Amino acid sequence: AQSVTQPDIHITVSEGASLELRCNYSYGATPYLFWYVQSPGQGLQLLLKYFSGDTLVQGIKGFEAEFKRSQSSFNLRKPSVHWSDAAEYFCAVGGVTGGGNKLTFGTGTQLKVEL
């Protein structure tokens, strides 16, 4: 069965500091990996995705993530955080097995940005 672990429930960083959010996954085949962001009271917005190819993927809002197969990880990074990045971030894994393009989500990491 596929699963996603986001070990950090809450993270606080200062504006302008770098950010790394951790994501570890378990999947029996080649995974498709995603990071979504959710602002308060809103739906989920896709930040970036990895299907294949270059293991460092660029997303919107200056975010990037690196797929490391040997570590089963897909950590999200940003070199300089802005106050508007405060939100909840979800990592998700899916793939071609099982049908329906189903995704499994992690429990989320709440990011707080101190000014």
Place this chain on the structure above:
Amino acid sequence: NAGVTQTPKFRVLKTGQSMTLLCAQDMNHEYMYWYRQDPGMGLRLIHYSVGEGTTAKGEVPDGYNVSRLKKQNFLLGLESAAPSQTSVYFCASSYVEGAYEQYFGPGTRLTVT
């Protein structure tokens, strides 16, 4: 394009009442999904559909029913609401091939008293 829309945005029910949540998408997506979001638990899949007239169970289907009579609409029903169904419900949709990501609606906040 409106994307994925959900109706209503908020609802309060008494235990035992029934209701239907409506999801609509205008992107001609084949697949549609219903999730619930609870604090500390992320998003959990309730039911999904791989095309008009089809439905399938997800991770937490008990107490919910769904229907996909039209490609653009996916309905989630609660026949007899329980306090445990207090949650935020999200609908999503995706293409079959290629663009694999799911597109989400704004959510419906449901409270069952």
